Amino acid sequence: MSRDVARAAAQWLALLESGAATERDHAALQHWRDSHPQHEQTWQKAQTLRQRFSNLPPALAMASLDRPQPGRRAVLKRALGVAALVPTAWLISRQLPLEAWRADVRTATGERQRLPLADGASLQLNTATAVDVDLAQRHITLVDGELALNVPGAAAMTVYTRYGQLRVSQADVCVRQLAAGCRVSVLKGAVQVRDANGQVSTLRGGQQALLNATGLGASLPFDVLQLGWRDGVLTAQNQALGDFLRELERYRPGVLRWDPSLETLRVTGSFRLDDTDSVLGLLASTLGFEVHARTRYWVTLTAAGANA
Incomplete structure (x- = not known):
């Protein structure tokens, strides 16, 4: 199940639980469910889990909410609290693997972080990103999200991903975990890419390619403005x-x-x-x-x- 599908299902469920869904919303949900088999499968899993936890005490669901407010807004807040408690939490756990919560460093949604490393190298984490860092071995593991690594010196650092590894030396690279693989973008220098099958390729400055279970895809030019999140x-x-x-x-x-x-x-x-x-x-x-x-x-x- 992809992160985007899980997130969408959680959002639809919260809207329906809020009681604020219009006929147009219901029609849009049905269209979303019909548009792909994975959408319907995820929706059914969320519904099943919601029913399983339907008897939870309301106080538990409301524990983290503000004091009650009158009118429609109060109904919305209560429903969102209940909806978020179980199926949404389950779906989010699928979006963010358990390893992300155990990672050495992680950023929340909307947060970005810059970390100085040895020998003048620097690591930047984009929103909702988790990494493990082993400075002694000069290893970085991208658990989830997106990172930018700048290694100005000749001493290489290795980035491990789900689909292979990158050897970065005198280079500047961005790596983003997607549902279908890792997108590798080299801003400058050259980066050696070893896929899960042991095949080694090189990406150079201005090139971008998708690394997935089948290997490294064709390299394409990219606009550096796409990586403006670093600033x-x-x-x-x-x-x-x-x-x-x-x-x-x-x-x-x-x-x-x-x-x-x-x-x-x-x-x-x-x-x-x-x-x-x-x-x-x-x-x-x-x-x-x-x-x-x-x-x-x-x-x-x-x-x-x-x-x-």
Whole structure:
């Protein structure tokens, strides 16, 4: 089960439990379930687990919530609390492997971290990333998420991934764990890649390739602006809004939903990742859509004049 599918199922479940789902939401959920067999399988697993834990004491589900509030918002908060307690927690555990919680260093959603290493090398972790670090052996293991490693000297460091390893010397590289493999992007220098079958290849500055169970895919040129997260920036150049939002939501805890009619709007600009609420506000004023925040962690984007 992919992380994206698990996250989507958790979000749909929380929405239905909130009691705030509209007929349009129900139709959209059915479309999502029908669009891929894995979607339906994940949804059924979540439903089964939800029923199994349906008799939990309400106080347990409410333990971490604020004091009750009157009206629809209180109903929403209670339902979100219950929904988040069991199936969502189970789904998230599938998104973030147990190894991620045991890792030497990890970042939360929206957090980025820079770590100085030996001999002038440096390691950067992007949002929701977990790594194990062995400085004595000069080894780094990417458990989950995305890292950037700069090794200016000749003494190599090795990055271990699920699908192989990278030998980095006098080079600057980014590695991102995806559902289908690891995307390896070399900014400068040359990086030696050994896949799980023992095949060795080399990627050079300006090249990017996918490393997966079958080996290293074809190398392609890439735009270094794609890696602006290292400077806390997300850059778009005439990018579809849907694609931009899917990238932006990696840096936001909670649920971000948007009307399908917004998918094809175009975005150009550089946006600071430290305040994603401001990014959404700026996009809304520029592109003419509306932002509806039910809570800090539940935001829906709609076309101007449409109901949330």
